[in-house]
């Protein structure tokens with residue numbers, strides 16, 4: 001029952017660097033045709049050039065509906081209807097609830113949550129024209145628990161859970177699966193300033209994850225997870241599994 005991504009058209013947002021760029025490399029390796037989009041044009045162009053003519057880079061701000069319409073139209077013109085959508089673009093913003101500006105809160109939701117909704121809103125007709133396919137949205141362990149001073153990010157990532165389940169319910173009958181990934185700390189520019197060893201020292205797998213490990217899960221969800229939809233897949237080194245106490249007194 002294993003699927004194939006050969007010659008299938010995939011749109012990946014936030015694809016210029018980090019996990020998105022690794023997803024593009026993995027998809028090309030699997031034979032897909034990829035529309036890689038981002039607002040970082042220099043990095044995006046360089047990535048596309050390094051991978052040959054199966055990748056097209058397009059400038060794309062996920063908060064702008066007109067950008068989405070142009071991206072889907074250009075994907076269809078170049079490669080044909082979109083079969084898979086990977087809503088990977090995201091930003092993290094820091095600040096306590098009482099300290100963060102409403103503008104920062106709204107902008108975080110605009111990119112991380114509204115951007116994903118817009119992507120599905122605009123791309124679904126194309127995926128239907130392709131005869132079905134799948135969508136993978138990218139949340140975070142911040143979509144599974146709270147994190148102090150990351151309220152906007154947490155709210156946006158929790159929102160993706162409801163959106164993913166709703167989309168799965170609406171789209172199942174059209175042969176479109178919709179799933180969600182919750183990565184823990186992954187080695188990308190987003191967390192480059194953090195102390196990775198300290199961040200991961202209490203995890204059952206006490207290290208930062210590599211983008212390629214997330215790409216493997218993504219490829220599985222797109223090609224092989226033919227009986228999964230509306231679900232959430234955690235890839236976090238066990239970070240959210242629980243706590244270990246080395247002595248009874250430590251309880």
Ligand SMILES: NC(=O)c1ccc[n+]([C@@H]2O[C@H](COP(=O)([O-])OP(=O)(O)OC[C@H]3O[C@@H](n4cnc5c(N)ncnc54)[C@H](O)[C@@H]3O)[C@@H](O)[C@H]2O)c1
Pocket residue numbers: 013014015016017018019020037038039040060061062063088089090091092111138139140141182183184185186187188189190191
């Ligand atoms: N790195 C981690 O530890 C981690 C953990 C959990 C979840 N995530 C999530 O994984 C996804 C990828 O993050 P990453 O770690 O690769 O970070 P990253 O910062 O390296 O990549 C994110 C990409 O999104 C792009 N982007 C930002 N705003 C955009 C916009 N308005 N329109 C289009 N593109 C935009 C950025 O330019 C960047 O290329 C994000 O959704 C992030 O929240 C990351």
